Amino acid sequence: xxxxxxxxxxxxxxxxxxxxxxxxxxxxxxxxxxxxxxxxxxxxxxxxxxxxxxxxxxxxxxxxxxxxxxxxxxxxxxxxxxxxxxxxxxxxxxxxxxxxxxxxxxxxxxxxxxxxxxxxxxxxxxxxxxxxxxxxxxxxxxxxxxxxxxxxxxxxxxxxxxxxxxxxxxxxxxxxxxxxxxxxxxxxxxxxxxxxxxxxxxxxxxxxxxxxxxxxxxxxxxxxxxxxxxxxxxxxxxxxxxxxxxxxxxxxxxxxxxxxxxxxxxxxxxxxxxxxxxxxxxxxxxxxxxxxxxxxxxxxxxxxxxxxxxxxxxxxxxxxxxxxxxxxxxxxxxxxxxxxxxxxxxxxxxxxxxxxxxxxxxxxxxxxxxxxxxxxxxxxxxxxxxxxxxxxxxxxxxxxxxxxxxxxxxxxxxxxxxxxxxxxxxxxxxxxxxxxxxxxxxxxxxxxxxxxxxxxxxxxxxxxxxxxxxxxxxxxxxxxxxxxxxxxxxxxxxxxxxxxxxxxxxxxxxxxxxxxxxxxxxxxxxxxxxxxxxxx
Amino acid sequence: xxxxxxxxxxxxxxxxxxxxxxxxxxxxxxxxxxxxxxxxxxxxxxxxxxxxxxxxxxxxxxxxxxxxxxxxxxxxxxxxxxxxxxxxxxxxxxxxxxxxxxxxxxxxxxxxxxxxxxxxxxxxxxxxxxxxxxxxxxxxxxxxxxxxxxxxxxxxxxxxxxxxxxxxxxxxxxxxxxxxxxxxxxxxxxxxxxxxxxxxxxxxxxxxxxxxxxxxxxxxxxxxxxxxxxxxxxxxxxxxxxxxxxxxxxxxxxxxxxxxxxxxxxxxxxxxxxxxxxxxxxxxxxxxxxxxxxxxxxxxxxxxxxxxxxxxxxxxxxxxxxxxxxxxxxxxxxxxxxxxxxxxxxxxxxxxxxxxxxxxxxxxxxxxxxxxxxxxxxxxxxxxxxxxxxxxxxxxxxxxxxxxxxxx
Numbered sequence: 001x002x003x004x005x006x007x008x009x010x011x012x013x014x015x016x017x018x019x020x021x022x023x024x025x026x027x028x029x030x031x032x033x034x035x036x037x038x039x040x041x042x043x044x045x046x047x048x049x050x051x052x053x054x055x056x057x058x059x060x061x062x063x064x065x066x067x068x069x070x071x072x073x074x075x076x077x078x079x080x081x082x083x084x085x086x087x088x089x090x091x092x093x094x095x096x097x098x099x100x101x102x103x104x105x106x107x108x109x110x111x112x113x114x115x116x117x118x119x120x121x122x123x124x125x126x127x128x129x130x131x132x133x134x135x136x137x138x139x140x141x142x143x144x145x146x147x148x149x150x151x152x153x154x155x156x157x158x159x160x161x162x163x164x165x166x167x168x169x170x171x172x173x174x175x176x177x178x179x180x181x182x183x184x185x186x187x188x189x190x191x192x193x194x195x196x197x198x199x200x201x202x203x204x205x206x207x208x209x210x211x212x213x214x215x216x217x218x219x220x221x222x223x224x225x226x227x228x229x230x231x232x233x234x235x236x237x238x239x240x241x242x243x244x245x246x247x248x249x250x251x252x253x254x255x256x257x258x259x260x261x262x263x264x265x266x267x268x269x270x271x272x273x274x275x276x277x278x279x280x281x282x283x284x285x286x287x288x289x290x291x292x293x294x295x296x297x298x299x300x301x302x303x304x305x306x307x308x309x310x311x312x313x314x315x316x317x318x319x320x321x322x323x324x325x326x327x328x329x330x331x332x333x334x335x336x337x338x339x340x341x342x343x344x345x346x347x348x349x350x351x352x353x354x355x356x357x358x359x360x361x362x363x364x365x366x367x368x369x370x371x372x373x374x375x376x377x378x379x380x381x382x383x384x385x386x387x388x389x390x391x392x393x394x395x396x397x398x399x400x401x402x403x404x405x406x407x408x409x410x411x412x413x414x415x416x417x418x419x420x421x422x423x424x425x426x427x428x429x430x431x432x433x434x435x436x437x438x439x440x441x442x443x444x445x446x447x448x449x450x451x452x453x454x455x456x457x458x459x460x461x462x463x464x465x466x467x468x469x470x471x472x473x474x475x476x477x478x479x480x481x482x483x484x485x486x487x488x489x490x491x492x493x494x495x496x497x498x499x500x501x502x503x504x505x506x507x508x509x510x511x512x513x514x515x516x517x518x519x520x521x522x523x524x525x526x527x528x529x530x531x532x533x534x535x536x
Numbered sequence: 537x538x539x540x541x542x543x544x545x546x547x548x549x550x551x552x553x554x555x556x557x558x559x560x561x562x563x564x565x566x567x568x569x570x571x572x573x574x575x576x577x578x579x580x581x582x583x584x585x586x587x588x589x590x591x592x593x594x595x596x597x598x599x600x601x602x603x604x605x606x607x608x609x610x611x612x613x614x615x616x617x618x619x620x621x622x623x624x625x626x627x628x629x630x631x632x633x634x635x636x637x638x639x640x641x642x643x644x645x646x647x648x649x650x651x652x653x654x655x656x657x658x659x660x661x662x663x664x665x666x667x668x669x670x671x672x673x674x675x676x677x678x679x680x681x682x683x684x685x686x687x688x689x690x691x692x693x694x695x696x697x698x699x700x701x702x703x704x705x706x707x708x709x710x711x712x713x714x715x716x717x718x719x720x721x722x723x724x725x726x727x728x729x730x731x732x733x734x735x736x737x738x739x740x741x742x743x744x745x746x747x748x749x750x751x752x753x754x755x756x757x758x759x760x761x762x763x764x765x766x767x768x769x770x771x772x773x774x775x776x777x778x779x780x781x782x783x784x785x786x787x788x789x790x791x792x793x794x795x796x797x798x799x800x801x802x803x804x805x806x807x808x809x810x811x812x813x814x815x816x817x818x819x820x821x822x823x824x825x826x827x828x829x830x831x832x833x834x835x836x837x838x839x840x841x842x843x844x845x846x847x848x849x850x851x852x853x854x855x856x857x858x859x860x861x862x863x864x865x866x867x868x869x870x871x872x873x874x875x876x877x878x879x880x881x882x883x884x885x886x887x888x889x890x891x892x893x894x895x896x897x898x899x900x901x902x903x904x905x906x907x908x909x910x911x912x913x914x915x916x917x918x919x920x921x922x923x924x925x926x927x928x929x930x931x932x933x934x935x936x937x938x939x940x941x942x943x944x
Binding site for chain 2: 340341342344345349350352353355356357359360361362365366452453454455461
């Protein structure tokens with residue numbers, strides 16, 4: 001019996017080693033080099049790539065050099081026009097006539113330097129470079145008689161064009177959002193910052209997906225430690241696929257288990273741009289329309305693009321409302337539960353009586369009612385998200401209006417609880433960062449439970465715990481609540497409120513930027529003074 | 537291990553404090569008002585006709601077993617019947633229920649706390665006092681002493697010092713039994729009436745539990761509003777005059793007005809007088825501000841008070857006046873004189889009357905002495921009530937009419 005079990009284990013471990021073998025094969029492509037025989041090379045390459053049907057090989061003969069060559073590319077990843085016009089055409093038609101150039105120089109160099117009219121190209125010798133390049137959409141040109149080939153950049157896959165940001169719409173700001181194509185995203189940032197110091201650093205993540213991940217920062221503003229920290233962490237990532245921003249974020253942050261988002265994800269180029277200009281680091285991932293910004297703090301998660309398109313007073317008011325909403329979103333149902341079941345004395349008498357009368361027929365205690373409503377809300381939201389947009393309207397009508405109304409009339413929930421939960425939900429939607437919104441939603445339930453057991457005292461305990469926890473959260477040496485605590489009064493100009501632009505001459509201090517000055521007010525002040533003097 | 541100990545300490549800290557009295561809001565009986573009468577209601581020796589007594593069946597539960605002594609008080613609490621109030625029907629098909637939306641529960645005993653707990657055996661809701669609006673005390677009880685009754689309402693943690701206190705002329709329970717026309721509960725009417733003191737100076741304000749008790753402990757005399765009731769109306773009319781702890785009598789509504797002037801607690805009201813030129817016409821002055829300054833003077837080791845009243849107002853009404861005649865400056869001066877004289881005389885008469893009838897310093901002259909002449913006050917502190925009886929007061933009134941409001 002025991003032996004049998006042992007055998008099973010042995011078998012499974014054998015299988016495991018087998019698996020790692022195949023995996024090693026993929027990884028160890030580096031060992032394999034091109035040979036001088038073109039046909040061997042091509043078959044070897046196709047074998048490595050599993051002989052998939054979409055890999056196309058075009059053999060050709062270059063007349064003037066009297067040499068054979070082959071072009072390998074993946075049909076749907078390349079821009080076929082480039083392949084035809086700038087690679088195949090010059091090698092075949094244009095070289096069909098003309099003098100023999102064999103004597104002039106090494107044919108390989110002639111092909112590379114003077115025959116191909118495509119843009120970027122590289123010489124490749126090992127298979128891993130070639131396979132990876134072909135997978136990216138480049139074209140491999142293999143020349144007979146050489147143990148090296150040419151990789152020509154012909155990437156040309158199609159994707160969505162730049163359109164409105166869906167998750168973070170703004171009233172006045174630019175109406176463009178990131179898309180899934182890395183190049184387009186880089187271009188969106190480049191177009192906004194024409195500073196040669198803007199640096200894009202390429203990294204490849206994913207054993208199998210080999211996704212491009214770009215670290216963007218501005219040299220001379222961003223603290224170099226941030227960049228090296230991010231770089232080290234990204235280089236250390238060793239996973240199969242890269243296709244989730246949450247996955248990347250998980251490896252970058254210091255407390256990945258926290259419910260609070262410690263990176264900002266944004267689909268707005270203007271947001272990323274201003275983050276870069278403040279000295280943060282952006283991580284752009286291939287295939288994702290969201291960009292990760294790090295390091296972030298709680299106050300910066302509550303900033304929205306619209307704050308910067310409005311007058312300072314209006315922006316400050318809106319921002320304060322947002323802080324209020326964050327608190328409401330986490331605490332309002334709990335407060336309601338605490339007040340109705342522990343402290344009805346704090347209510348104005350008439351309100352206490354009307355709440356009591358509203359609750360008079362409800363068969364459940366306040367906490368059950370609250371949790372039931374909360375679950376209903378989650379179901380409604382999830383249904384709204386999953387359904388196609390056309391049907392989505394039905395959910396809100398049936399769910400929100402019909403069920404809500406009927407539940408009140410049937411006496412299952414009290415109308416006041418419906419008000420409380422809907423107000424909370426609406427308040428939570430004003431939080432600009434969706435992950436923070438979700439975090440506040442998660443906090444709601446434990447707070448409600450605390451309120452049920454201990455009343456306002458329980459809420460106080462919960463708040464203390466959460467505050468303490470927030471204070472202890474740190475990323476790259478920056479506290480989560482900075483600049484509130486540890487306090488840096490100068491940075492308060494852009495935290496709870498946003499002071500007018502004239503007063504923010506310095507970049508936020510907590511990011512310790514190398515170049516601290518943001519605006520130079522000297523000239524404006526001088527002009528103003530001159531105008532005043534002239535006026536008098 | 538250290539961590540465990542820390543967690544344990546925190547858990548203990550958590551369990552040893554806090555409020556554990558979880559109770560859903562609809563299971564609490566919000567006591568909105570309390571009426572306190574003495575028991576037995578009819579003095580011994582007097583017989584009652586059978587019509588006057590209520591059927592025995594209804595009063596069966598009011599009497600409770602008492603640990604010690606014999607029943608002295610009848611306490612009535614008013615609990616709203618929330619199911620009958622408006623929010624029950626959010627879609628406008630409200631059942632318009634006539635009659636009382638509250639339940640008045642009487643218990644007889646000698647300890648208010650015991651009575652309160654005894655009521656819990658007669659009603660499914662737990663009596664809850666944090667929303668207590670008003671306490672009505674019958675005048676017969678008030679004459680015996682206030683502090684003796686109110687001890688429970690000061691000591692208990694559910695009580696609030698901002699509760700309205702008023703004295704009923706007659707049985708206090710009758711006030712709570714009123715079914716008001718607008719508001720649902722009579723206690724809320726009682727609590728809100730003082731808010732009208734800005735337009736009617738006959739209404740006494742600043743009369744909550746906390747202030748009354750503070751006055752008693754400071755040995756100050758004070759007024760509490762006198763309330764009367766019909767079947768569906770409550771009226772605040774006049775005041776009960778308290779000499780230290782005990783009620784000594786009533787002050788009429790007009791006396792209350794002048795007391796407010798002298799005490800400096802005047803918030804707004806009116807005064808009427810006859811037109812000096814025309815006996816038929818009545819002028820009404822709306823008083824917008826009344827400032828008083830009291831200067832104590834000591835003559836022959838006896839205090840004397842010089843009261844300067846500065847009254848501002850506008851002519852609100854001129855009844856029975858010949859309509860084509862406009863008011864000119866000469867008229868205004870005459871009118872001002874009339875008002876000044878009238879207020880002066882009335883004030884002095886009020887002081888005299890209160891001094892003679894009750895000897896209660898409801899004008900708070902003692903506070904003036906205490907703050908302005910502390911050394912002198914120390915010497916007469918003990919015998920102030922004797923001195924007050926023949927204190928002289930000299931009232932000077934200055935009236936300024938700001939708006940005439942000529943109509944043409």
